Amino acid sequence: MRSGVATTIISRFRYRMSSARAVPVWALLALLSMPGTVQAQERKTVVASFTIMADMARQVAGEALDVVSIVPPGAEIHEYAPTPRDILKARRADLILYNGMGLERWFQRFYQGMDNVPTAVLTEGIEPIGLSEGPYQGRPNPHAWMTPGNGLIYVENIRQALVSLDPGQAETYNRNAKAYSERLETLDRELGDTFARIPDEQRTLATCEGAFSYLTRAYDFRERYLWAVNAEQEGTPQQVRRLIDHLNADDIPVTFCESTVNDRAMKQVTAETGARYGGTLYVDSLTRSDGVVPDYETLLRYNALQIQKGFDLE
Structure with a gap:
C-alpha cells in the first residue's frame, strides 16, 4: 500500500464521516481497490544469475517485468558467494533464470529451499563444447553466450519462460524477442566482417x-x-x-x-x-x-x- 495515498483517502473518509452525509463503508472499499490508487497491480520480478542474463531478459521483458541480477556488475561469476540479500531477492522472485552448463557452481546450493520459485535454464538447446583440460575436464564450456548465434537461443528460451510466467503480456514478449533477435542476427554478420580482416x-x-x-x-x-x-x-x-x-x-x-x-x-x-x-x-x-x-x-x-x-x- 502506498502510505501517502492511503493517508489521503483515510483523511477524506474521516472528514466526510463528520459531515451530515457520511461515506458508506462499501464506497471506501471500492475506492481502495481502484487501479492507480492503493492496490495497483505490482509487476512480476525475474531474477537472473548474472548481469549478461539479466540484460538479455530485460530486452525481452521491456517494461512489463522487473529484472534484477544476483551477481553484481564486474564480479566473477564462477565462484560467486551469494549474500543473504541475494537469497532474499531470489525467494521473492516469480522466476529465476540461469545459464547452466555448470557456470554457476554455487547455484544448486543457493536454490535449496526455493522449490516454489520456477527456474529456466537458458542454454537449453545449445550444442556444448567440452572442456579439454583442468579440474572440470569433460564438462561443457559454459560460456555459450559469447556468439550472437547462440544468443538467439538464449533469447528464445527467455521468451518462452516469460510467456509461461506472464501469458497476459505474451504479445509484448514475442514482439521484443523478435526485434532483439533481428539485432543479434545483424551483429553476427558485423562480427564476421570484423574478424574477416584478420x-x-x-x-x-x-x-x-x-x-x-x-x-x-x-x-x-x-x-x-x-x-x-x-x-x-x-x-x-x-x-x-x-x-x-x-x-x-x-x-x-x-x-x-x-x-x-x-x-x-x-x-x-x-x-x-x-x-x-x-x-x-x-x-x-x-x-x-x-x-x-x-x-x-x-x-x-x-x-x-x-x-x-x-x-x-x-
Whole structure:
C-alpha cells in the first residue's frame, strides 16, 4: 500500500464521516481497490544469475517485468558467494533464470529451499563444447553466450519462460524477442566482417581463460589460453610456460585477458614472447551503465573491435 495515498483517502473518509452525509463503508472499499490508487497491480520480478542474463531478459521483458541480477556488475561469476540479500531477492522472485552448463557452481546450493520459485535454464538447446583440460575436464564450456548465434537461443528460451510466467503480456514478449533477435542476427554478420580482416594465418586468440571456444568455433579462430575455466589454480608456472611455448611456436602476435581475472600471468607471457598485450576483453560480466560494456550487444561488439585492434588492424 502506498502510505501517502492511503493517508489521503483515510483523511477524506474521516472528514466526510463528520459531515451530515457520511461515506458508506462499501464506497471506501471500492475506492481502495481502484487501479492507480492503493492496490495497483505490482509487476512480476525475474531474477537472473548474472548481469549478461539479466540484460538479455530485460530486452525481452521491456517494461512489463522487473529484472534484477544476483551477481553484481564486474564480479566473477564462477565462484560467486551469494549474500543473504541475494537469497532474499531470489525467494521473492516469480522466476529465476540461469545459464547452466555448470557456470554457476554455487547455484544448486543457493536454490535449496526455493522449490516454489520456477527456474529456466537458458542454454537449453545449445550444442556444448567440452572442456579439454583442468579440474572440470569433460564438462561443457559454459560460456555459450559469447556468439550472437547462440544468443538467439538464449533469447528464445527467455521468451518462452516469460510467456509461461506472464501469458497476459505474451504479445509484448514475442514482439521484443523478435526485434532483439533481428539485432543479434545483424551483429553476427558485423562480427564476421570484423574478424574477416584478420589473416587466416594469424587468427589465433590467446587469452587468460578459455572462455572464447564458442566464438573461435563460430568465426574460424584457433584458441590458446592459460587455463580452461576460472578455478582454484590460475596462472601457474606450468600454465605460463605452456602458453609461452605455444606463442613462440605459432608466432602469435597478441594476447588478451578477461576483466574479472588478474592479468599478471598473461603480461608475463607477453613480455617473454615479445607479443603485444591487446588489453581487456569482457566475458562473465557487464560493466555498470556508465562503463564500456553496459549491455550484451555492446560487449560482443567491444570484444570484436578490441581483438581487431590487437592484431594491429585499425
